[in-house]
Amino acid sequence: MRWDEGAMGAWAQMLGQLQQPFASPFAPLNLAGGQGARLYEAQMRMLGETLQRFASGFVERQQRSPDPIGMRELYDLWIDCAEAAYAGLARDPAFVAAQAAAVNAAYVAFGEQRPGAPTSAEFEALRQRIATLEGQLQERREPEVERKRDCARGAQPTRKAQRPRKAQPARKAQPSRKAPPTSKARPK
Amino acid sequence: MNAPAFDPQALRREWQDLAARAAALAQALPAVPTAPAGAPRDAVWTRGRTTLYRYRANAADHTGAGRSRRRPLLIVFALVNSPDVLDLQPGRSLIRGLLAQGLDVYLIDWGRADAADRTLGLDDFLDGALDGAVSHILAGTDDLGALDLLGVCQGGTMSLCYTALHPDRVANLVAMITPVDFRTPDNLLSYWAQGLDVDRIANAGNVPGALLNGLFLAQKPFRLMHQKYFHALDLAYDPAGLESFVRMERWIFDCPDHPAEVFRAFVRDLYQQNRLARGAFEVGGRRVDLRAITQPVLNIYGAKDHLVPPSASIPLGRLIGSRDYTPLELDAGHIGMYVSRAARALPAQIAAWLARSGDRT
Numbered sequence: 375m376r377w378d379e380g381a382m383g384a385w386a387q388m389l390g391q392l393q394q395p396f397a398s399p400f401a402p403l404n405l406a407g408g409q410g411a412r413l414y415e416a417q418m419r420m421l422g423e424t425l426q427r428f429a430s431g432f433v434e435r436q437q438r439s440p441d442p443i444g445m446r447e448l449y450d451l452w453i454d455c456a457e458a459a460y461a462g463l464a465r466d467p468a469f470v471a472a473q474a475a476a477v478n479a480a481y482v483a484f485g486e487q488r489p490g491a492p493t494s495a496e497f498e499a500l501r502q503r504i505a506t507l508e509g510q511l512q513e514r515r516e517p518e519v520e521r522k523r524d525c526a527r528g529a530q531p532t533r534k535a536q537r538p539r540k541a542q543p544a545r546k547a548q549p550s551r552k553a554p555p556t557s558k559a560r561p562k
Numbered sequence: 563m564n565a566p567a568f569d570p571q572a573l574r575r576e577w578q579d580l581a582a583r584a585a586a587l588a589q590a591l592p593a594v595p596t597a598p599a600g601a602p603r604d605a606v607w608t609r610g611r612t613t614l615y616r617y618r619a620n621a622a623d624h625t626g627a628g629r630s631r632r633r634p635l636l637i638v639f640a641l642v643n644s645p646d647v648l649d650l651q652p653g654r655s656l657i658r659g660l661l662a663q664g665l666d667v668y669l670i671d672w673g674r675a676d677a678a679d680r681t682l683g684l685d686d687f688l689d690g691a692l693d694g695a696v697s698h699i700l701a702g703t704d705d706l707g708a709l710d711l712l713g714v715c716q717g718g719t720m721s722l723c724y725t726a727l728h729p730d731r732v733a734n735l736v737a738m739i740t741p742v743d744f745r746t747p748d749n750l751l752s753y754w755a756q757g758l759d760v761d762r763i764a765n766a767g768n769v770p771g772a773l774l775n776g777l778f779l780a781q782k783p784f785r786l787m788h789q790k791y792f793h794a795l796d797l798a799y800d801p802a803g804l805e806s807f808v809r810m811e812r813w814i815f816d817c818p819d820h821p822a823e824v825f826r827a828f829v830r831d832l833y834q835q836n837r838l839a840r841g842a843f844e845v846g847g848r849r850v851d852l853r854a855i856t857q858p859v860l861n862i863y864g865a866k867d868h869l870v871p872p873s874a875s876i877p878l879g880r881l882i883g884s885r886d887y888t889p890l891e892l893d894a895g896h897i898g899m900y901v902s903r904a905a906r907a908l909p910a911q912i913a914a915w916l917a918r919s920g921d922r923t
Contacts, residue, residue, distance in 0.1 A: 432567075442569035445576045449792060456784040464750055464781075474757025481762050494765065498681040508610055 409472040416469040420459045427455035586798040594801075594808045600649040601658050603669070607698040611673030612691035614698060617661055633733060634666045634699050634709045635916070638692065638724075640716035641672050641824060642774055644816050647900050648714070650809045654901045659909025665916070670695050673818075680767050680822040685846025687824065688724045696731050708733040710916055715739050715870065715896075716828070719838065722878075723845050726854045734919045735855065736912055738862040739870045739899050742852070742881060745836040746873035750781055755833035764826035771817025781868055810901065839881060853883035858919040860888045860912065866895040888915060 431451050435443060463469050492500075607614040637657070639645035648669070649657040660667050670692060675682070699709055711732045713721025718740025725732045744752050754777070763769060779786045797804040827845075837843035843850045859882055863875035872891065879887045890911060894904040 436567055442572055443567055445573060445580070450789070453784045453789040457782060460783065465753060470754055471757050473754065474759075478757075478759040478762060481759070481766050494681055497678060501678060501681050504678065505610075512609065 409475045412468055413472040413476060416463055416466060416472065420456075420463040423459035423462070424452075424456045427458055428452055431455055580795060583795040583798040587795060587804075590798060590801065590804055591808070594805050596808060596812060598646075599651040599809075600646065601655065601661060606668075607695060609691050609694050611675065611679070612687075612695070613671045613673060614695040615669045615671060617657060617667040617669070619661055619664075619666065632666075632703070633706055633916075634668055634703065635660065636668045636670060636696065636699060636709055636711055638670055638711060638713045638717040638721045639672075640714065641675075641687075641820055642716055642771070642817065644813065644818065645669055645671055645714075646816070647810075647813045647897075650813065650901065651806065654806060654809075656900060656905070656909060659906075660912065663909050663913035665913060668695070668699055675768055675819050675821045677767060682821045683823045683846065684720070684723065684827050688720060688727065689846055692720070692724055693728060693731070696728075700731070706733075707731075710734045710736070712736040712738065712912070713740060716741075719828075719832070722838070722852060722855065723843070723850045725857070726850045726852055727845060727848060729854050729856065732857055734858045734860075734916055736860045736862065736915070737875070737878060739864060739867055739875065739896060740861070740878070741832075741870045741874040743836065743839040743874050743877040744832045745839075746871065748871045749874050751777070751869060752833050752874075755829050758829060758834075760826055760830040760834065763829075764822040766822075768819040768822050769825045771819050774820060775815065775817040778869060806901070810897070814897075839877060852878075852881045855882040856884050858886035858888075858915075859884050860890060860915045862890045862892065862899070862908070862912075864892050864894040864896060864899050866893070866898065869896040886919070890915075 428451065431454070432443075432448075435447075435451065602618040603615040604618065605613050606616045637645070637648065639648065649655040652658060657667055657669065672687065672691070696709060700706060703709075708731050711721050711725060711734070713719070713736070715738070718737040719742065721735060722737060722740065722742065725735050741749075746752070794804075794807055797807055831837045831843055835842075838850060838852070841849070841851055841853075859878070861875060861878050863870065863872050865872060876889065879889060892899060892902075892904045892908070894902045899905055899908075
């Protein structure tokens with residue numbers, strides 16, 4: 375008997391109905407080329423394969439040992455089967471493409487929900503301004519920290535504390551070496 | 563005649579046991595200690611959101627190969643998670659293990675990116691924060707011009723880039739679960755990343771940590787989002803085990819948002835175009851040439867790692883310029899690298915390797 379016939383078939387149908395809420399989030403994304411439907415189909419295919427694996431795994435287990443099967447063992451078998459079926463699905467090019475399309479589409483929706491959000495260029499300008507301030511603050515703070523450290527040691531300021539550091543604390547205070555954001559980096 | 567598949571009496575007993583465990587678990591969970599239980603440390607340097615910590619050494623604990631080692635070890639963790647997993651609690655701590663080996667351990671904590679950090683690029687983290695931290699550490703040593711670097715996961719890739727760009731600052735490099743070849747056939751994460759519209763995602767701002775975590779969990783959804791919690795019932799009467807479980811869960815779901823520009827560089831340049839392995843990756847306009855890494859390198863990877871499969875880490879040996887390269891495979895998965903039985907010997911292995919490598923640059 376095929377996995378989707380008889381009692382297993384009813385079970386598959388019921389689980390299929392339970393899967394419906396998973397399909398619904400894709401609908402508002404309006405995925406191109408019916409990719410939302412493909413995602414849903416892929417999920418259902420995986421469910422079918424899981425059931426198939428589960429049924430044969432159950433039979434194998436019975437043949438392997440006469441001991442009754444416990445709940446925990448049954449649950450672990452179900453997980454093993456689902457994970458194995460999913461591993462195949464996760465590499466299915468159609469599934470991968472549809473999944474990527476879903477994420478991309480979600481970001482279109484996400485972007486549309488944020489009118490008036492600052493642009494990358496505005497953020498970059500602000501970041502540079504803050505970095506300059508942080509650098510200036512660091513420059514003022516570090517000699518003080520060195521002095522306190524020396525005092526805590528009970529020693530006079532060491533040669534090391536007096537000599538300039540290898541790193542330049544003000545590095546961030548200097549104009550950023552980074553090129554201004556390209557048009558590609560700006561929100562579309 | 564076949565034996566019956568189920569024993570109704572046994573099933574009922576099992577059900578009752580599970581129900582009792584669930585009730586006990588529900589009662590025990592609120593009392594699980596979750597306060598930070600990491601080793602004592604001091605924040606010794608900050609820049610922006612980045613904090614450099616130095617762990618307090620307890621000389622009495624030093625038993626290992628690093629006890630006479632003067633050279634500091636700086637740990638660089640990923641941006642996608644907090645570094646707390648390196649020091650979850652006593653008994654499950656890579657950092658405590660390294661301290662017990664006598665090493666002088668520093669950790670760089672990138673902090674949590676907010677919206678204003680969306681334009682921070684890898685150069686800000688490497689040439690800015692990391693190089694600043696290295697300078698601070700080296701300024702505290704009398705004559706050492708270079709330190710030892712331990713990069714973990716994404717932090718490992720960052721450490722490779724840093725070492726290639728600043729080879730004089732690193733004496734020995736330990737790369738742990740570090741991807742270097744991002745397009746190997748068994749790398750599911752890479753496979754999934756190929757179809758992403760990276761610019762669209764990055765242009766929308768920092769990438770939510772929850773989204774990335776969801777992506778990681780979706781690699782093995784039934785084990786990581788179902789079975790793990792069912793098996794947690796086994797911990798209902800095991801307070802120590804439950805505490806470990808809860809601490810790990812808190813860490814897994816504590817995901818800082820990922821700075822948008824670094825996401826763009828990692829996904830587009832590395833996962834999609836594999837530029838690091840091809841010698842075409844750029845940080846701040848400078849090409850990262852892994853052949854510039856000539857210092858001793860220890861490459862640690864997990865045989866069962868599904869996020870950074872061994873195939874993504876192993877090519878490091880042929881891509882770097884160093885002739886002193888040691889691969890170390892552990893029988894562990896990605897998370898198991900921090901807390902599994904196989905990982906318990908790791909601090910001693912790292913310390914022994916560093917001791918063997920000596921203080922030469």
